[in-house]
Amino acid sequence: METRGKLFGLGVGPGDPELLTLKAVRLIAESPVLAYPAPADGTDSMARAIAAPHIPPGKIEIVIETPMIPGNFPADTVYDRYAAEIAEHLSAGRDVAVLCEGDPFLYGSFMYLYSRLSATFETDVVPGVSSIVACxxxxxxxxxxxxxxxxxxxxxxDEDELRQRIQAADAVAIMKVGRHLAKVRRVLKDIGRLTGAVYIERATLADERVMPLADVEDATAPYFSMILVRTPEAVDA
Amino acid sequence: METRGKLFGLGVGPGDPELLTLKAVRLIAESPVLAYPAPADGTDSMARAIAAPHIPPGKIEIVIETPMIPGNFPADTVYDRYAAEIAEHLSAGRDVAVLCEGDPFLYGSFMYLYSRLSATFETDVVPGVSSIVACxxxxxxxxxxxxxxxxxxxxxxDEDELRQRIQAADAVAIMKVGRHLAKVRRVLKDIGRLTGAVYIERATLADERVMPLADVEDATAPYFSMILVRTPEAVDA
Known part of the structure; x- marks a missing residue:
């Protein structure tokens, strides 16, 4: 008899709680255990905040504390530990839904749990609205x-690679801008592409900012920001 | 007094009607006019089929007939005509929701209506789950x-460009496979990347096919198919 729980990786979209899919909302309601990443500095989980209006009371919640050190990534041991905690619930027959900002498989940390658990437990990845299309x-x-x-x-x-790759494509989405804002602006200016580049911060949230990159005077950007660049020829009429 | 209707571009996702966002479902319910693309050969609209369970009776429906000639694209005059038809509804105060497979701005034909109407009428683009993350x-x-x-x-x-671009990226999504299936397979084999490439057809639909590209014996693929390729190094543990 199969009594194991099922693991779900749920994309919860870019920020607006109305951009969850019907499937994600249903699986949040049905899963007794919810897990989501949050910075280890104690600040709130973005993924949980997005899903909050759809979370009924009475859930078991697992906060996956992930140290965010610029240029580094959470140690494998962090995911080993949380995968073990999730596996206990699955083994006990409880479904676990992992909430993921945007989409689980596009720069999502869910893949580190997926690689540890999907061979052992039935797993379903529910795609979400990515920040790219939202921006x-x-x-x-x-x-x-x-x-x-x-x-x-x-x-x-690095600058050379950015320059080369931006010039090689019709359209580019530059993710994880953060402290690299000045560098990206410099690269785009160098290749004559600053005009037309758009800066988007916290897309679809109440405090969203959308403006030409040329008008952004900030020295750095928050983690949830993006720059979109298109070749002039790419603009279809 | 502002009595004009509002134009919505609604991403309806890759196929599963449960992958619509809450926002798309709400705006379908609220908009008196729905428009969607369909092949000019009389076959059904994929966008409408995806949204069908969420369409209440009594809507005015506009079928945007788009001739799909391989290698060509619908003539500008087609979109001029449908933009004019939609503009009449908007001018009369009726909201119009355009249903778009996947996301409206990622290879979506909605952009041809957007470029014709968004300067005149209030427009809101609702991002959707793209076929890429779904696959x-x-x-x-x-x-x-x-x-x-x-x-x-x-x-x-062309083959040279595909080869070069596939080798230059950590991961690649190859869209619009259709009659180019044999060419893509040949390119991947040439560069030693056939192993690991995955073929996905009609993702998230009942008749979905997911298999290693090396096992696909078909000469051509349907329009709604994709090939995903990753460098071996890109697979994170």
Missing amino acids: AARAGQPLVSRNQVMSILPAPL | AARAGQPLVSRNQVMSILPAPL
Whole structure:
């Protein structure tokens, strides 16, 4: 007899609680255990905040504390420990839903739990609205059409690589801007692409900011920010 | 007095009606007019089929007939005509929701209506679950993590360009496979990347197919198919 619980990786979208899918909302309601990442400094979990209006009372909640050191990534031991905690619930027959900002498999930390648990426990990944398409929607700027090529670039890449990759694509989404804001702006200015680049911060949230990158005077950006760049030719009429 | 209707571009996701967002479902219910693309050969609209369980009776429906000629794209005159039809409803104070497979701004034909109407009428683009993240979820294969680079490539690109771009990225999603299946398979085999490439057809639908590309014996693929490729190094543990 199969009494094991099922593991769900749920994309909860970019920020607006109305951008959860019906499936994510249903599985949050049905799962007795919810897990979600939160910074180890005690600040709130973005994933939980997004899903909050859809979380009924009485859930067992697991806060996956992930130290965010710029340029580094949480140690494997962190995920070993939380995977073990989740496995106990699954073994006891309780479904566990892991809440993931945006989509679970696009720069999502869920993949570290997935790699540890999916061979042992039945797992279902529920895709979510990624921050990339959300930022494009809020900026009112289509990403790609027809036979255009798009690249997704993490801002921590070095200047030369950023320059080369931006020039090689019709449209680019630059993720994880944070303390790399000045570098990205410099690269875009160097290659004559600052005009037309759009800066989006906290897309679809109440305190969202959308503006031309050329007008952004901040020295750094929050983690949840993005820059969208398109070639002039890529703008379809 | 403002009596104009509002234009909505609604991402309805990759196929499973449960992957609509709450916001898309609400706006479908609230909008008196729905528009959606359908092939000009009289076959059904995929976008409408996805949204069907959420469409109440009594809507005015506009079928945007788009001739799909491989290698070509619908003529501008097609979108001029439908934009004019939609504008009449908006001018008469009726909200119009345009249903878009996946996300409206990622290879979505909504952008041709957006470019014609958004300067005149209030417009809201509601991002959706893209086929890319849906295919990754169904394949059980994370896309990118950490500081990895991802590229989105249309299969119609020529062999040399495909080869070069696939080799330059940590992960690649190849869209619009269709009649380019054999070419893509040949390119991947040439560069030693056929192993590990995953083929996904009609992701999240009842007749979904997910299999190693090396096992696909079909000569061509349907329009709604995708190939995901990752570098071996990109697989995080």
